Structure formats: structure tokens, C-alpha cells
Amino acid sequence: MTSNAGFKFSNSLSRNPIVTDFDTGQSITLDELGRRKAEREFQRKASSVNDSIREENWLVIESKLDALLDEEYDEDFLAPTDSVLERVKKLLSGINKFFGYEMPMPSFIIPDREGGVRIEWKLNSKHLRLVLSEKQTYLYFEQNYKGEVTPDFSTEQLVEKLKQLNQK
């Protein structure tokens, strides 16, 4: 007997018959199938919420980066270059996809006044600062007033520091 709900009864006389879960091809009890279906539905909804938060986070970050171009710059105060902005966007977009709704949002996305971009996070009494410019590139992580500088950092190192920032 086949139902139209994604499973097949193999023992319809039992109160908790063995059925086939079409999603996995496994034979399981009807109770177990119900539990799995509820869990899948929850994960589907959670994933949809996660996507929505991730998109919102990215819109905020992207609008802050785009707003850097609206400032008045001069020879003492250099605008972030196009190549720096492009690198920062690519970096943050990837990080945002990686973290999803757990993405720590920066407190500041600002020009470094020397042609680069500076991003500051503060979370759980920890600080993370990222500077990306033509002149220098570094990550600065601080906990309990002790700082640590990672020059010319990789994306993996940034992910690691953001994970540390998220830890309570």
C-alpha cells in the first residue's frame, strides 16, 4: 500500500507499522518517519530564516561600503581605492555566506583615511579590527586588553578570529 505522503506501508496491521522513507530509502517505523518529517520541516524553515537574515546582513554591510564613496575626500584624507573596496566586498560577502545568521556585524565600516578601509567589531568584550589598504593589511584581535596583530591575513584567519569573537 502506497500513501501519497512520501512513504509506503509495509505492515499496515501494526499500530506503529514499518514504512519506507522515500527521502532516504530506509525502512523505519511510522513514528520515526513522523519525527523525521517534523525535523526536516523545521530545518527547511530555519534555513529559510537563515537565508533571509544573511541577505539582510549583507544589504547593511554593502550599503555601508557603498556609503564610503559619498564622503568628501582630499589630499589629507584619501578615499578608499576601487581595488580595495572590491577586495573588501569580496571578502565580507564570502564571510557573510559562511557565517549566515551568526555573522558578527561590524560596529564600524569606515575609511582608514589613507586610501583603505577599516572595519571594527566589538563583541563579548573582544575586539577585532581589519585594515585593508594599498599601504598595509592586517587583522588586530584583542581580548583582556592584550592585542595580537596578523599582517597580510588569509580568509581562513579572519574566519577563525570571527569565531573567537562569537564565543562567549
Place this chain on the structure above:
Amino acid sequence: MLESSISDNSKVYRAILYRWWTNENNEVARDAFLLKDKDKGELSILLKADCVARICSGGFNTCFGEILLKAGKIRDLKLEIKPDPLPHSPYHAVILNLPLPEDIKRAEEMATLLSESVEAVQRKPEKYSRNQP
């Protein structure tokens, strides 16, 4: 004004020269306390901020308000405050002994300490400038 006349209880002001030095939560970016090469080792502050009618008493081309600190808290960090009056800014002073930009670790650590010493942030409703608009 002599340095000795700046008591530990005196208020000093760091002009908000760039609007993004403070955010919507009135937090101060650590960047506001980092020296740049052009600063030549001196961080500008004001001993008095009495800006009126959109004219900046610091004589800055643009200013978006002030970050208020207490002189004593700056000295607690082993920094020095030196009056440095300028023709267009008689209450101009500087903070000395800050780590130089190339010493990233110490400069960033000091920026944290200074930002945590901030007493208040006074944002202007609009941009102030040296000359009357």
C-alpha cells in the same frame, strides 16, 4: 595655558572630524585615537569647545561634534597633554607619547584604552566649519 594648569579633572575634547568616528549607538571608532603619519606623533585635542552657530571653535574645516575625555584619565595611561595654541584655535592642545602608527599592536591597544576613557560624545546636529556658512 600652562600644562600644569590642566587639572586631572579638566575636560578635554577630541573633535569629531569625520562623521563615521561615532555610530548610531554613540560608540566611538578606535580610529579616532590612532595617529596617522601626518600627525607627527601628536593627537590634536581642544581644552575648550564652545562652538556656536555652526562655527567650529577648533578652527577645523569640518567638525561633527566632540568626544569628551578627562585629562586625568589620559595621564593615567602615561600620556602627556601639552597646550599648543594655534592662531585660529587658541585652545588647541596635543596628546603626546602615543604609539606611532608603525607600532600597530601598541597603537591599537592604546586606542582601546582611550576609547574606553570617553566620558561622553556630543554630536552636532549638523556639520560645523571654520568659517560661517
